[in-house]
Amino acid sequence: MIIRRPTDIRSSEITEEALYRDRRRFLTASGAIIGAAWSGISLAAPVPTTFPNLRKSPLSATEKVNSWQDATTYNNYYEFGTGKADPAHSAHTLVTTPWSIQVDGEVKRPRTVDVDTLMRWSAPEERIYRLRCVEAWSMVIPWVGLPLAPILKRLEPNSRAKYVEFTTLNDPKQMPGVRYPVLDWPYVEGLRMDEAMHPLTILAVGLYGKALPNQNGAPLRLIVPWKYGFKSIKSIVRIRFTEQAPATSWNKAAPNEYGFFANVNPAVDHPRWSQAKERRLGEFLKRETLPFNGYADQVAQLYRGMDLRKLY
Numbered sequence: 116m117i118i119r120r121p122t123d124i125r126s127s128e129i130t131e132e133a134l135y136r137d138r139r140r141f142l143t144a145s146g147a148i149i150g151a152a153w154s155g156i157s158l159a160a161p162v163p164t165t166f167p168n169l170r171k172s173p174l175s176a177t178e179k180v181n182s183w184q185d186a187t188t189y190n191n192y193y194e195f196g197t198g199k200a201d202p203a204h205s206a207h208t209l210v211t212t213p214w215s216i217q218v219d220g221e222v223k224r225p226r227t228v229d230v231d232t233l234m235r236w237s238a239p240e241e242r243i244y245r246l247r248c249v250e251a252w253s254m255v256i257p258w259v260g261l262p263l264a265p266i267l268k269r270l271e272p273n274s275r276a277k278y279v280e281f282t283t284l285n286d287p288k289q290m291p292g293v294r295y296p297v298l299d300w301p302y303v304e305g306l307r308m309d310e311a312m313h314p315l316t317i318l319a320v321g322l323y324g325k326a327l328p329n330q331n332g333a334p335l336r337l338i339v340p341w342k343y344g345f346k347s348i349k350s351i352v353r354i355r356f357t358e359q360a361p362a363t364s365w366n367k368a369a370p371n372e373y374g375f376f377a378n379v380n381p382a383v384d385h386p387r388w389s390q391a392k393e394r395r396l397g398e399f400l401k402r403e404t405l406p407f408n409g410y411a412d413q414v415a416q417l418y419r420g421m422d423l424r425k426l427y
């Protein structure tokens with residue numbers, strides 16, 4: 116079964132969801148902005164809290180999905196601490212409305228776009244994707260996302276644009292973790308243009324049919340399902356088109372461990388551990404890791420002729 120009916124959801128998850136819904140309701144009540152958005156006035160409007168009538172993408176995986184609890188309480192978001200539970204505890208301080216994204220670099224016209232504008236350009240779809248962390252755990256999550264390709268086209272990169280760089284918000288007032296020099300903040304990630312334009316690449320705005328919780332990268336984060344999780348950058352405030360490969364945070368921090376491409380590759384060990392197996396959250400026995408996280412048929416051709424042992 117791919118999507119669970121409400122009757123399949125354990126009571127522990129319902130409690131978690133109810134708390135989350137209450138918090139959203141509180142946020143809604145505390146500002147008139149959402150009302151304005153629904154009445155059609157663009158005030159750098161927030162992402163809706165639920166997405167009724169979502170189109171289900173045929174690009175979805177057909178595996179059993181992880182629980183809402185797994186997806187929203189076991190996170191990597193170092194701006195809110197390095198522990199897996201830290202983001203769920205601390206990310207409520209992130210203010211996600213209004214939210215706009217600076218677009219610059221190799222474009223016809225540098226500009227600022229808000230999330231609402233992106234939502235008008237491209238309808239959200241539900242896509243069940245695997246996310247696999249370098250630390251060898253994985254999850255299957257029903258993301259709500261906007262295909263990235265049509266959005267990038269609308270942003271009109273020029274002919275020099277060969278890469279896309281993404282940057283996360285860097286605000287010590289909202290993000291306790293950026294006071295510590297764990298990474299060279301802000302968090303930066305990048306894709307080659309053909310990777311960014313691949314139909315599997317999305318900008319996620321939700322999961323399980325609801326708006327993204329802050330710990331998962333609200334209001335807008337990248338999901339590139341064939342790459343290690345660290346490429347899937349959260350809470351994006353800037354999209355810059357570049358001629359050269361952008362310098363990315365994890366690559367700068369430990370270039371021998373984290374390459375620019377970071378395609379899931381069971382054949383190439385991480386310097387400190389094997390990549391051959393992974394633990395699906397909630398399962399006891401490890402699984403074999405699949406090349407390109409199981410998306411080889413769709414993406415392997417992007418890397419034809421490249422030595423993926425060197426270009427990890």
Ligand SMILES: Nc1nc2c(c(=O)[nH]1)N[C@H]1C(S)=C(S)[C@@H](COP(=O)(O)O)O[C@H]1N2
Nearest residue numbers: 190191192193248283302344345347348349
């Ligand atoms: N800005 C930012 N984005 C980030 C991270 C981070 O620390 N900061 N962690 C990455 C890593 S290592 C992983 S595995 C995924 C985790 O996404 P999830 O918490 O939604 O499962 O987010 C990625 N995006």
Ligand SMILES: [Mo]
Nearest residue numbers: 248249344345
């Ligand atoms: Mo990760």
